[in-house]
Amino acid sequence: MYKKITLLTAGLFSYFMGFSQATLKITEIWSGNSKGNNVIADWFEVTNTGSEAWTPAMGDLYFIDDRDEIDYIDDAILINGIAVIKPGESIIAIKDEDATEFRSVWGDVYDITNLQIGTHDGKGLGKGGDVVNLFISTTVPTDNSTRVASAAYPDTEANPGQSYDVTKGAFSVIGEAPYVPVATAVNDEGEAAIASPGNTGSTKPDLQITEIWAGNGEGNDLTGIGLK
Known part of the structure; x- marks a missing residue:
């Protein structure tokens, strides 16, 4: 009887653990401007789509780009500065100095008021298409056994300055739901960066006309136009 209860308990524990965990995915990639100087260094976004927060106690975050497999130990780059990624939260990874x-x-x-930015000393992403691989590991990864996410994006030439929305499998479009990408100031060639880093929305107020009073039908209006 004791063994049966123990095995049942262990089974239920494993079952619920399987449905309560941090699930990190690469959800957006901005690889730079097509023309002129980059408005900002390239970056990528990681989102926790699971039901449990990620913390460094589960293993550090590493990434590699340019290839789908680790060729040598120096490939894996540590992402610093992130203490926790809560369920539903997105963070950005970018080079230290940027x-x-x-x-x-x-x-x-x-x-981006509450957006966490993780930093790294890796190299930049390619504009002609690239792959970003994410790892959770207690040591520097030397193979793909600890890889938790991988995302590829196509050549960006026909989509200047636009980030790649991995979830949609398409380049970001200004104002498109649900995260409403926006454009930054332009670079030396008049090209902006278009993205939705952190998925939190534009800082610009969403002003809408909600009521109109056209005045009295005859005679003098009782009041003029007022602004609040």
């Missing part, structure tokens, strides 16, 4: 500029560029047009 985090401050990222907030400056995107903070004017998109709500």
